[in-house]
Amino acid sequence: MSKRIIPLLLLIELVSGQPIEITVFDFTSIGLKNNDNLVKALRNSIEKELMEAKKFKIKQKHSIMPILKREGFQLDECDTECFIKMGSLVSVGFVISGKIKKFGNHYNLRLNVYDVDSRQLADKFDVKSNEGLDDLIAQAPTKIMSSLDKEVARISAEKKAAEEAARIAAEKKAAADEAKATIDLAIANAKERIAILSNVAGAPLEMIIGSLKTQMDEYNKTFGQGAPLPMDDIVKELSTLYLERERQIAAEEAARIAAEKRNAEEAVRISSEEKAAEEDARIAAVKKTAADESKASIDLAITNAKERIATLPDIADAPLETILGTIRAQMDEYNEIFDQVAPLVIDDIVKE
CATH class of the missing domain: 1.20.1280 (Monooxygenase)
Known part of the structure; x- marks a missing residue:
């Protein structure tokens, strides 16, 4: 299974409340010659205690050994990267390894907990006893579960933080998209409204649009992309130009209409005077003829x-x-x- 699938499975387990799956590898030993069976018994007993606690799902040795053998896994030569790789191959969230040392009657069990998802050594601790292996078996599962509980809490907190970051990023992106759409709409409206004008308050169209874009860039640089955009302030200059030009156009239109009205009235007056003069001339001619x-x-x-x-x-x-x-x-x-x-x-x- 690929590295990308493991985090997803782990998150699903956390969200659904399903136990996280772990596996306990064989322990190595120092100072316990000819006592391999005791070491295996210690490992198996700890695994059994973990299973009976039912806090975590244990992937047992018999189900992982065929995979480990196929991959040529050598326990004595395995380091952090090796344990994580094996954990990924057997599809578990955590791997537990151990090394037991004996000095006289003193036993020391060093346990390592590997987080396969984050690909790191998550925790390490010692279980010590002067009373033999049974005491180690009694102590180790509790400490392992305590360590795993902390790791699960950490993963859950990181997951929540990641979800919150993703939510914030999504909101920022949505705000950025909305802001961009608003800017594009403002620019489109600007183009439509002043495309027919060769000059708006002395500035060509390209200069006005460039000024608007510059204000957008400066704002985003200052507050970060996706921050609420003060569109009223940003388009104020453009709106002022609109109003000024519209007033100018309205004044020009009013002057044109007034001029046309005056011309029409003058034409009517001249026509009336001409008709009156013609009528007077006709009457005078009639009178003269009479x-x-x-x-x-x-x-x-x-x-x-x-x-x-x-x-x-x-x-x-x-x-x-x-x-x-x-x-x-x-x-x-x-x-x-x-x-x-x-x-x-x-x-x-x-x-x-």
Whole structure:
């Protein structure tokens, strides 16, 4: 099984509450010649005590020896890296090795606890006795379980710390992604709103966007990527430019509309004046034509009157009423023929 799978199994065991699996390798000895059976008995007794405690799951010797033999495992030559490698191969969380020494009646059992997950020697301690192997068997399992309890607590704390770090990292990444999306949206909106403008408060589009990005970079450098971004402050400059330009555009549009209105009103005024002038000219022409026609009619009437009156016998002796009556008769006849409606200047005719 690969190194990557072991940590996962160990974490699953911690989370699920399942006992962590350990194995106890054979012990080596110093000062116990021809007592291999006693050493094996000590190892087996300690393993049995651990199994009966039911705090940990023990992978027994008979299930791991085929693997160790296949790998050419040599107990006397094994160091920390070797024990960890063997623990990884047999898929356990911890490996326990031991070396027993005897000096007279004094026994000293050095036990090493290897953490396969972290690939290190997790703990080492001595079990001492002047009362023989039975006393070692009584002491060793308790000390081993105490050591393993500490290691499990350490692993659990590290796991929680790793989970918290992962949670914080995920939150930072989410905040960073959200911040980036916000920045991208702000930049996209900026591009859309001022893409048609060649100049915004004297700054080209590239300069404005560059300024915004620079502020983002400076903020992230100061507070760390993923920190809440003060978007209001960051886009303040851009918003100010928007408002200034929009006011400018609104003022230009208002001026354009006002100019168009003035032009339209002027055009209407000129058109009205031209029409009025044309109407006045037409009326004047009609009046002049009528006046000319009236004058011509009067002139003709006077001429006719003169001619008719001149033919009257003894006109000089005729009374005024007769003369006027004759003239009026001539005028009526003329008007009936020519539909003359203009008033006749009778006084002028009479004078003549």
